[in-house]
Amino acid sequence: MGEPTTKAAPALPSIRGIGEMRHLGLLGALALLVVVGLITRPENFATASNLVSILSLAATIGVITVGATFVIIGGGIDLSVGAVMALASVWATTVATQSYGPVVVAICAILVGTGAGLLNGWLIAYGRLVPFIATLAMLVAARGLAQRMSDRKTQLISEGNFSIVELSTTRLLGIPLLVYIFALVVVLGWILLNRTTFGRRTYAVGGNPEAARLAGIDVRRHSMLLYGLSGLCCGIAAILIMARTTTGSSTHGDLYELDAIAAVIIGGTLLTGGRGTIVGSILGLLIFTLITNLFILNGLNTSDQLIAKGLIIVVAVLLQRRNLKERAP
Amino acid sequence: MLVMKGIVKQFPGVRALDGVDLDVRAGEVHCLLGQNGAGKSTLIKVLAGAHQPDEGTISFNGAEVRPGSPIDAIKLGFATIYQELDLVDGLSVAENIFLGHEHARLGFVNRAAGRRAAREVLERLGHPEIRPSAEVGRLPPAAKQVVSMARALSHEARLIIMDEPSAALAHDEVANLFRIIRELTAQGVAVVYISHRLEEIREIGDRVTVLKDGRTVAVGLPARETPTQRIVSLMTGRNVEYVFPPRGGREPGEEVLRVEGLSSPGVFGDVSFSVRAGEIVGLAGLVGSGRSEILEAVYGARPATGRVLLDGRPVRRGVVGTVRRGMGLAPEERKAQALLLDQSVTANITLGTLPGFARFGWIDRKRERAEAQRLSELLDIRPPDPERPIRTLSGGNQQKAVLARWLLGGRKLLLLDEPTRGVDVGARAELYAVIHDLAERGIGVLLVSSEVPEVLGLADRVLVLREGTVIHEGEAGELDEHAVLDMIMNGRAA
Structure with missing residues (x-):
C-alpha cells in the first residue's frame, strides 16, 4: 500500500501534480489488492460474476460517498446518511406508497432523503447546531421513525413495482443497471464539483468560511444545500438498496456513515474541509469494497477484515499528512 | 532588577528585534512605547519564554537567565498578561487562576482549597464580587482582565508584563487597574506596562523606554516630565522608506x-x-x-x-x-x-x-x-x-x-x-x-x-x-x- 506512494513522491514535476499523484497512490493500492486477489484466488477473483458483485456492493455506498464528499469538502460532516437511506427505503415501500407504482416509489425515496438532508442543513446553517450533533440527532431519529413506520418489519417490494428490482437484475453489457446509476451519479457529482459555481463555492466555504462570506457568498444557504445534496444521494442509494434486496427496512444502511466517511478520508479529502476530490473518494471506496471481497473469497474472519480496514484508514491519513508537509512552502 | 542588553531576534526575512536594551527596577512601572511593528510584542514574548533571542543577554537580580519556555519564565517569576486574554472560557475563575499549578494531591484537584485561594487573590485585587466558581466565558471583559491578573499574582510574580491592559476597559475600570498596579509596585513587584495612551503613561508610569524599528531609541526617560513632543519624535522619524506615487492628476467625481x-x-x-x-x-x-x-x-x-x-x-x-x-x-x-x-x-x-x-x-x-x-x-x-x-x-x-x-x-x-x-x-x-x-x-x-x-x-x-x-x-x-x-x-x- 505504501510502496507506490513513496516511490512516486520525489519524482513530482510540479506542485499542481500532487492531486493526480495522490490518486496514483490510491490506484497503486488498488492494483496491489487486485494482485493479491489474483494470487490467492486465481480461480474466482477475476471472474465476471465476482467483479459485478464488487461493483453492485460498491454502488449503494458509492452514491452516498459522493454526497458525503461534498459535505466534507464544505467543512461539515453527515452522520445520518445510513439512517436517512433506511428511512427513505421504508417510506417508499409502505403499502400506501407502493399503490401508486414504481415511479412514485422512486420519487418518494428521493424526496424523503432530500427532505431529511435539508432539515439537517437548516438546523446547521440557520439553527447554528454543530454538524456532528445535528446529524447525530437525525441518525437516531430517522432510524426510529423508520422502525415506527415499518413496525420493525421488512417491507417487500410488491409485484406491481418490480421494475425497481429490475435495476439490479437487468443487465446491459453484462453489468446491472444500478452500477450505471452509480456511475452516472459519480460523473454528475464530478461535474458539479469541478465545473460549476456550486462546486467552487463548496471548496471556498469549506476552506475558509470567513473569506467566502467576505467575498459575498451566502455561506449559510450554501451549507444547507450541501446537506440537501447529501440527503438526495441517500434517497438515490435507497432506490439502489431496494433494487438489490427487494425490500425496504429500518435496518438498511447500518454503519454506512462510517464506511462513507472512511472512503472520503482515504481518498484524500480533509475532514477540516476545503480540499478533496470525488475520484479519490471513489477509489477509497473501491479499496474498501475490494478488501471485503478478498476476505470473503479467502474465507477469512470478518473481524480481521475490520482490523485491516482500521489500519488502512490510519496509514492513508499518515501518508497524506506526509504529502501535506512536502507541499508546505 | 531586570536588565536586557542587545537583544536580537530574527525571523525569516525580518529582524524583529535589532539590539534592544531594557532595564527595569524593582517596584517601578516601566512603560514601553513604540509604533506598531516596533518590536514590543516580540520583546514581551522573549521575556515570557515564547521566543528565544538570537543574541543578547537577560539578567534578573544580577544572575543571567534564559527563559527557554513559558514554564521557565513563570518559575523565574515573570508573568505576562497578554492583550488577547489567554483564559479558558469553559473553566471556572478558580480553575483559570490556578491552571497548571492546581491545588492537588495525587492528581485529584482540591476544589475547595482552590476556591478559597482564588477568593483571597481576588479580594487582594479589590474584586471580591467575582465568584471563584463562575464560568469565565460568561464574565465581562473587565472581570476577565482581573482574572488574568489574579493568575499572574497566584504565581508570586516579581515581574508582571502587561500588554495594553486598558484596551478592553472602561474609564472607571482603568482607575481600578491603576490602584492594583500601585499596590503591586508598593510590594516591590516590577511592572512593564505597554500602552498607546500617553495620558495613562503619565499617570501610572515611572520611566519610559521607546522602541523604533526593533531598536531602543531611548532608555529610562522620566514618564511624567518628558515632553510629548520628544516622545512622539522618538517614535517616528523612521527608517522605512515610503515611496508614494505622485498625487494629482486625479479629479474626484460624484x-x-x-x-x-x-x-x-x-x-x-x-x-x-x-x-x-x-x-x-x-x-x-x-x-x-x-x-x-x-x-x-x-x-x-x-x-x-x-x-x-x-x-x-x-x-x-x-x-x-x-x-x-x-x-x-x-x-x-x-x-x-x-x-x-x-x-x-x-x-x-x-x-x-x-x-x-x-x-x-x-x-x-x-x-x-x-x-x-x-x-x-x-x-x-x-x-x-x-x-x-x-x-x-x-x-x-x-x-x-x-x-x-x-x-x-x-x-x-x-x-x-x-x-x-x-x-x-x-x-x-x-x-x-x-x-x-x-x-x-x-x-x-x-x-x-x-x-x-x-x-x-x-x-x-x-x-x-x-x-x-x-x-x-x-x-x-x-x-x-x-x-x-x-x-x-x-x-x-x-
Missing part, C-alpha cells in the same frame, strides 16, 4: 459612499463621512479605535445602526447585498479572512464575482482563466502563472490577488484594511501604485492603516479616529505624522 450616524455600542459611535468616486479616504487610528470595525459595518459584515448609502441609495445589511451593489473588501487578516490558500490564484481572484463567469451555474473556465491572466499581468502578480496555488506566492503578491478580485465586476467602492501588512518594502511601493491606479479608474477607496505615514501618503482626505469617534477630518496634505500621532494618542485635535 459621491459614491455616504455614511450617516453609523454606531455600534461600545465600539464606535456616530460616524459620518463620504467618499467620492476616484477619491482615497484614509482612516487613521490605533488598534481598538474602531477603524476596522467601521469598515466591516460599511461592508455589511457587522451589525450597526445608522445609514450607509451607495450611489445615494441605502444598502441592505449583509455582505451578499453590498457585494452585489459594487463594494469590495480587502480584509485585515489576509490569510484568515480573504484567501483560499489551497486554491489557485485564479480561483482566488474570481471568488467574489463567480456568477459573472457562469451560465446556469456552469463556469466558463476559459474566460475565467483569461480574466485572471489579464489581471495578473495588469497588477504584475509574480510568478505570472495564475494556476499556481496562492499559498506559494509572497505576501505582497497575495495581496495583489485580493485587490485583483475586486477589479472585476465593476466595483464602485473598495474598502482596504491594512493593505500592506506583512508586505516587504518593495512590494509596498507596488501596492501603493495599484491603489492609486484603482482610484484613477474612478473607484472610491476607503483605507485603514495603523501606519500613519501610509495613510497620509496615500489618502486625499483623512479621518482621525480615537476610541470610536472621529476627532478630526481634513485634507491629507494639511496634516503631518506628528500632528496625527498626537491626536490619536492624546485625543487633542491639533
Whole structure:
C-alpha cells in the first residue's frame, strides 16, 4: 500500500501534480489488492460474476460517498446518511406508497432523503447546531421513525413495482443497471464539483468560511444545500438498496456513515474541509469494497477484515499528512 | 532588577528585534512605547519564554537567565498578561487562576482549597464580587482582565508584563487597574506596562523606554516630565522608506459612499463621512479605535445602526447585498479572512464575482482563466502563472490577488484594511501604485492603516479616529505624522 506512494513522491514535476499523484497512490493500492486477489484466488477473483458483485456492493455506498464528499469538502460532516437511506427505503415501500407504482416509489425515496438532508442543513446553517450533533440527532431519529413506520418489519417490494428490482437484475453489457446509476451519479457529482459555481463555492466555504462570506457568498444557504445534496444521494442509494434486496427496512444502511466517511478520508479529502476530490473518494471506496471481497473469497474472519480496514484508514491519513508537509512552502 | 542588553531576534526575512536594551527596577512601572511593528510584542514574548533571542543577554537580580519556555519564565517569576486574554472560557475563575499549578494531591484537584485561594487573590485585587466558581466565558471583559491578573499574582510574580491592559476597559475600570498596579509596585513587584495612551503613561508610569524599528531609541526617560513632543519624535522619524506615487492628476467625481450616524455600542459611535468616486479616504487610528470595525459595518459584515448609502441609495445589511451593489473588501487578516490558500490564484481572484463567469451555474473556465491572466499581468502578480496555488506566492503578491478580485465586476467602492501588512518594502511601493491606479479608474477607496505615514501618503482626505469617534477630518496634505500621532494618542485635535 505504501510502496507506490513513496516511490512516486520525489519524482513530482510540479506542485499542481500532487492531486493526480495522490490518486496514483490510491490506484497503486488498488492494483496491489487486485494482485493479491489474483494470487490467492486465481480461480474466482477475476471472474465476471465476482467483479459485478464488487461493483453492485460498491454502488449503494458509492452514491452516498459522493454526497458525503461534498459535505466534507464544505467543512461539515453527515452522520445520518445510513439512517436517512433506511428511512427513505421504508417510506417508499409502505403499502400506501407502493399503490401508486414504481415511479412514485422512486420519487418518494428521493424526496424523503432530500427532505431529511435539508432539515439537517437548516438546523446547521440557520439553527447554528454543530454538524456532528445535528446529524447525530437525525441518525437516531430517522432510524426510529423508520422502525415506527415499518413496525420493525421488512417491507417487500410488491409485484406491481418490480421494475425497481429490475435495476439490479437487468443487465446491459453484462453489468446491472444500478452500477450505471452509480456511475452516472459519480460523473454528475464530478461535474458539479469541478465545473460549476456550486462546486467552487463548496471548496471556498469549506476552506475558509470567513473569506467566502467576505467575498459575498451566502455561506449559510450554501451549507444547507450541501446537506440537501447529501440527503438526495441517500434517497438515490435507497432506490439502489431496494433494487438489490427487494425490500425496504429500518435496518438498511447500518454503519454506512462510517464506511462513507472512511472512503472520503482515504481518498484524500480533509475532514477540516476545503480540499478533496470525488475520484479519490471513489477509489477509497473501491479499496474498501475490494478488501471485503478478498476476505470473503479467502474465507477469512470478518473481524480481521475490520482490523485491516482500521489500519488502512490510519496509514492513508499518515501518508497524506506526509504529502501535506512536502507541499508546505 | 531586570536588565536586557542587545537583544536580537530574527525571523525569516525580518529582524524583529535589532539590539534592544531594557532595564527595569524593582517596584517601578516601566512603560514601553513604540509604533506598531516596533518590536514590543516580540520583546514581551522573549521575556515570557515564547521566543528565544538570537543574541543578547537577560539578567534578573544580577544572575543571567534564559527563559527557554513559558514554564521557565513563570518559575523565574515573570508573568505576562497578554492583550488577547489567554483564559479558558469553559473553566471556572478558580480553575483559570490556578491552571497548571492546581491545588492537588495525587492528581485529584482540591476544589475547595482552590476556591478559597482564588477568593483571597481576588479580594487582594479589590474584586471580591467575582465568584471563584463562575464560568469565565460568561464574565465581562473587565472581570476577565482581573482574572488574568489574579493568575499572574497566584504565581508570586516579581515581574508582571502587561500588554495594553486598558484596551478592553472602561474609564472607571482603568482607575481600578491603576490602584492594583500601585499596590503591586508598593510590594516591590516590577511592572512593564505597554500602552498607546500617553495620558495613562503619565499617570501610572515611572520611566519610559521607546522602541523604533526593533531598536531602543531611548532608555529610562522620566514618564511624567518628558515632553510629548520628544516622545512622539522618538517614535517616528523612521527608517522605512515610503515611496508614494505622485498625487494629482486625479479629479474626484460624484459621491459614491455616504455614511450617516453609523454606531455600534461600545465600539464606535456616530460616524459620518463620504467618499467620492476616484477619491482615497484614509482612516487613521490605533488598534481598538474602531477603524476596522467601521469598515466591516460599511461592508455589511457587522451589525450597526445608522445609514450607509451607495450611489445615494441605502444598502441592505449583509455582505451578499453590498457585494452585489459594487463594494469590495480587502480584509485585515489576509490569510484568515480573504484567501483560499489551497486554491489557485485564479480561483482566488474570481471568488467574489463567480456568477459573472457562469451560465446556469456552469463556469466558463476559459474566460475565467483569461480574466485572471489579464489581471495578473495588469497588477504584475509574480510568478505570472495564475494556476499556481496562492499559498506559494509572497505576501505582497497575495495581496495583489485580493485587490485583483475586486477589479472585476465593476466595483464602485473598495474598502482596504491594512493593505500592506506583512508586505516587504518593495512590494509596498507596488501596492501603493495599484491603489492609486484603482482610484484613477474612478473607484472610491476607503483605507485603514495603523501606519500613519501610509495613510497620509496615500489618502486625499483623512479621518482621525480615537476610541470610536472621529476627532478630526481634513485634507491629507494639511496634516503631518506628528500632528496625527498626537491626536490619536492624546485625543487633542491639533
